[in-house]
Structure formats: structure tokens, C-alpha cells
Amino acid sequence: MSKRVKRGDCVLLVVDVQEKLIGTIAERAEILENIRALVTTAETLDIPILMTEQEKLGDTIVELDRASLHFPKFRKLSFSCCEDRRFPGKLSELGRRTVIVCGIEAHICVLQTTLDLLERGYCVVVPKDATSSYAAVDRETAIERMSAAEATITTTEALIYELTERAGTEEFEKILEIVKKRRKTIAEMGSSDTATCG
Secondary structure: OOOOOOHHHEEEEEEOOEHHHHOOOOOHHHHHHHHHHHHHHHHHOOOOEEEEEEOOOOOEOHHHHHHHHOOOEEEEOOOOHHHOOOHHHHHHHHOOOEEEEEEEOHHHHHHHHHHHHHHOOOEEEEEHHHEEOOOHHHHHHHHHHHHHOOOEEEOHHHHHHHHHOOOOOHHHHHHHHHHHHHHHHHHHHHHHHHHHHO
């Protein structure tokens, strides 16, 4: 997809960010911060959010679960969200054709969902710093495969600004706070890592 991502055509899909899974994920703190920023941005810009949970892996982590109070959450056995009997109908009901996919794991549920959405004619956008796997090689290979299948690969911050579209508005001031908080948190993670290594 070469065209710009427009908020009025978007849905944010958060895949399986669950208590029993997040602790095993590479770069989990940064990935989680980026997913938080995307969820907060979607709420600010009135972009619908859908969430999924894989059976037996616990609840969505507390930091994100508040969003599920306002938006649908689907518990599934299939790896692809599209194989859940309720999910495709809800997505179709929203009437939007661009799906932003983030979450875990990149090479399993995120990949299979992305491929199925593309096959169904949706435009899929994957912020690569908002998805991960247990092993870096699995994440990298999944990103390559999704790109080859014609998903649009981007980053969290690039996507946030693309969805916001312009500065000088009250909405932009809210988005700017999200971006600043995200940058500060990620910078502190880096400082903490450096201090630990030293």
C-alpha cells in the first residue's frame, strides 16, 4: 500500500498482549510502550480498537485492559484473528478497510492475521516496533514476510504523526504529550540498560 494512512479508514487491532505471554517477549518493555502509545493515540483520534486474547494465556495486561472496557475483545483458539467466528463480522461492521496490527507474537498470530487480512482485501499497516516474538530472528523474518505480502511496514511514531495529520490544534497538543511520554519512557529504558551494563 503506497497511499497515506487515513484515520477515518483505520481500525487498531491489538493482538494477544497477555500476562502469561508478555514476559517471554524480546524487547518487551519498549514494545509495550509503543503499543500503549498506539492505543492512547487511537482513543484520542476516535479510531476503533479491537483486542484479542489467546486461550489459556491469561488476561490482557492491566495497562491495556482499560481500553477493552470501551472496545470489543475476542478470546480465540485460532492463531489468526480472522479464523475466530466473531472477529470478521465485527471488523466488517466497522466499515473501515485499513487495519493497524500490533501485538504478539510477530511470527505467529500477528503474521497469520496480517496474511489473512490482506487476502480478504484489507490494507494492513504493521508498526514494526510494536510487535515482537520470543526470538529476534522470528520477529525479523515475520516483518520481512509481511512486507513481501504487501503489508505496509512503519514505526510507531511515524504512524502516530501520519494519523494526526497536522499541528496547531488541541488534538495535536494531546498527541504531542503521548509522543513526549513515549520518548521519555524509552530513553529511560535505555539509560537503565546502560547503567546495568556498567
